[in-house]
Amino acid sequence: MRGGGVDQAFQVDLRGVVDLLSRHLYSSPRVYLRELLQNAVDAITARGAGGGTVRIETGGGLRVHDDGIGLTEEEVHRLLATIGRSSKRDELGFARHDFLGQFGIGLLSGFLVADEIEVVTRSAKAGAPAVRWTGFADGRYRVEPGERDEPGTTVTLKARPGSAELLSPEIVRELARSYGSLLPVELTVDGAPVTGGGPPWTVAHADPARRRRALDAYCRELYGFDPFDVIDLDVPEAGLTGVAFVLPQPVAPAARGAHRVYLKRMLLAESVEGLLPEWAFFVRCVVDAGELRPTASREALYEDELLEATRQALGERLRQWLVRLSETDPARLRAFLRLHQLGVKAMALQDDDMLRIVDRWLEFETSAGPMTLAEFRRRHADARYVTSVEEFRRLSAVAGAQGVGLVNGGYVHDTEIIERLPAVDPDAALPRLDPAELTTHLGVLDPAAELALRPFLAAARRAVERLGCEVVVRDFDPPSLPALYVTSRAAQHQAELEEAREMADGLWADVLGALNGAVQADRPQLVLNHRNPLARRVTSLTEEGLVELAVQGLYGQALLYGQHPLRPADTAALNRSFLGLLEWAMHTPDAEAGESK
Structure with a gap:
């Protein structure tokens, strides 16, 4: 047209x-x-x-x-x-x-x-x-x-x-x-x-205990639990008032908190997300707001600058409650931390006051048992930390026996908290343990014993040479441990590069090979414990074939004890030593005499 x-x-x-x-x-x-x-x-x-x-x-x-x-x-x-x-x-x-x-x-x-x-x-x-x-x-x-x-x-x-x-x-x-x-x-x-006296948290009571009982009853009616504590909420710029009920049992941090939200005293929804910071998963809130905007369906809150400011203000209110609890009721704070330590740890990554609370009141797993970081530092001048649960379990007994205090930083947020502590207290620095350091704390043999073991050590080193490992003999606690496999972080990195090079195609294998050649690291060590009766008997062996089988057996046992990953070569050596020792045991004079009868 x-x-x-x-x-x-x-x-x-x-x-x-x-x-x-x-x-x-x-x-x-x-x-x-x-x-x-x-x-x-x-x-x-x-x-x-x-x-x-x-x-x-x-x-x-x-x-x-x-x-x-x-x-x-x-x-x-x-x-x-x-x-x-x-x-x-x-x-x-x-x-x-x-x-x-x-x-x-x-x-x-x-x-x-x-x-x-x-x-x-x-x-x-x-x-x-x-x-x-x-x-x-x-x-x-x-x-x-x-x-x-x-x-x-x-x-x-x-x-x-x-x-x-x-x-x-x-x-x-x-x-x-x-x-x-x-x-x-x-x-x-x-x-x-249907309507009554308005929001329960606004009802005035001359007796604070009576008000708390009324709010506890309100929480039971809404959520079915008695709260650990009740926190009053107030954000004037959002026209918001309400209460936060602290959960009396642990809750998964991944579960987003869902809260009951009223707008101008009309229920918006019973399960509104995004009202609080993500770390505040340990509370359930009931609030009434006059200025927050609903979405088109009026079943959620519109994400804007006011909601973000409200979220931060409510997070600050929870933080203030924790700080006050640490100052007025430490026993109750400890009880709370046992329930909801993950939320507090998450706060401590961003907030200095929370970090101080964690340092002073939250117990970590250490080689001396559960203990706060502040107390552990006071007791152990030579304290260290490790970044994984497996490494802690592998080394804590040995480190503790040598007087090296060890903190397990392998749980959620623990390593980040330990590394952030110097930001609020320079004296709180806690170095990370390089496992190779432990060998410097292990007792050395006297010169005569060291000299007598030279032939054995030469044969033992040949037994694990192709496995990329060295053998040393030390005198350390606990005496029940016959051998310890120790590798530095640099050596671990080199081993990972080598494994990746073996799995890569030609081009990447050459690139990784060049990187591997550029890394110069100490080789892992198999440390035999001279205090252990079995290890001493092994060091007294003179037959080279039997030394090889015994040392490879101790090598495999040390890898398994330390929960180290087994390479194909490690598995083959462990199988070979087991079968070889079994065959040797069956052909000893005592075994042959028993067969002749």
């Missing part, structure tokens, strides 16, 4: 819009009552008379009555018949934070459970007549004179087939209590009151 076009209005398929709401916006059709309550409370707020009443009746369909500001006929056409129209709060010029919902989309939620919605309303403006608006799920609506003596609105729903249960008295009472029990209006269902 040539020339200017003609503007056309979009045609809206109301059934399609309702299907979109039910499948993609709202999580459940049960939210219909929340939307109706929001509209009623907003109408009461707009009238500005204070107080207000919302009555819900369930006989012969659902009716929601309010004594709010009501609508004129012109407003009915503008606000109820145009999908996506600006909210009533904007039309009437009120501040955004005064209202809960939005008339247009909110009223459409009634079509989730009904095929017909009737609204009878009368504006509070002087002389305004009552108006009846009837909307149908097929997209039609009708406006006609209505009957109502006082300003306000009545919304009536007639259940569609299959939705009658959602409008039943039992379900309506349950939904009204869930969504509206804290509303600042008088809310009743079939004459029975």
Whole structure:
């Protein structure tokens, strides 16, 4: 077509819009009552008379009555018949934070459970007549004179087939209590009151113990547990008040905390995520906020700068509670740390005060038993730490016996905490242990014994030469340990490079080979314990073949004891030594004499 076009209005398929709401916006059709309550409370707020009443009746369909500001006929056409129209709060010029919902989309939620919605309303403006608006799920609506003596609105729903249960008295009472029990209006269902004294955390008690008992009971009602402690929350810029209930049992840090959030005392959702920092998984919160924004479905919080600031402020409140606990009730702090140490450790990675609390109060696994880092440093001037649980288990007994205190840094956040401690206390530096250091703490033999062992050592070194290992004899505790496999971090790195080179293709094998050649590291050592009776008997052997089998057997045992990974060459040596020693035992003179009998 040539020339200017003609503007056309979009045609809206109301059934399609309702299907979109039910499948993609709202999580459940049960939210219909929340939307109706929001509209009623907003109408009461707009009238500005204070107080207000919302009555819900369930006989012969659902009716929601309010004594709010009501609508004129012109407003009915503008606000109820145009999908996506600006909210009533904007039309009437009120501040955004005064209202809960939005008339247009909110009223459409009634079509989730009904095929017909009737609204009878009368504006509070002087002389305004009552108006009846009837909307149908097929997209039609009708406006006609209505009957109502006082300003306000009545919304009536007639259940569609299959939705009658959602409008039943039992379900309506349950939904009204869930969504509206804290509303600042008088809310009743079939004459029975739903609203009471407001948020429990705002109820004043002359006796703090009585208030705590009331909040404990509230926590049991909501979550089914008695809280370890209750923390009051207050973020003025978000208009937020509430309480955090500290969980009385451990919880997995990966589980995101879900919190009960009210907006202007209307329930937003029971399981809102993202309200607190991720490390604060040890609390469950119930809060009411006046300034935080909901998402379009009004079942979650909109991620913006205010929510981020609120999240940080709530995290700071939890941090202050912990600091105060450390100053006023150390025994209770220790009990808390035993339950929720992972959350506190996560805080300590970013917060200096939390780091000091962890250093002073949180027990770590050490070679001297469970102990705080501060106490361990006082007791062990030559303290070290290792970065894995396996390495700690391998070396702690030997290190402890030689007077080298060892801290296990292999659990979540432990190594990062140990390495961050000098940031708050330069004297708290704790060096990392290089396993090769241990050999410098092991006792050496006297010169005569060392000289006598030279032939054995020569044969022993030949036995493990192709395994990339050296053999030394030392005198150390515990005497029950016959041999110890010790490798430095540089040697481990070199071994990993060699293993990667063997598995790589030609080009990468050459590159890794060049890197491997550039690394000069001490070879791993098999340290035989001269205090162990078996090791001493092995060092007294003179037959080279038997020395080879025995030393390779001790080598394999040391690898298994230390939980070192076994290479194919290690496994072959271990099998060879086992079978060789078994065959040697079966051919000893005593064994042959037994066979002859």
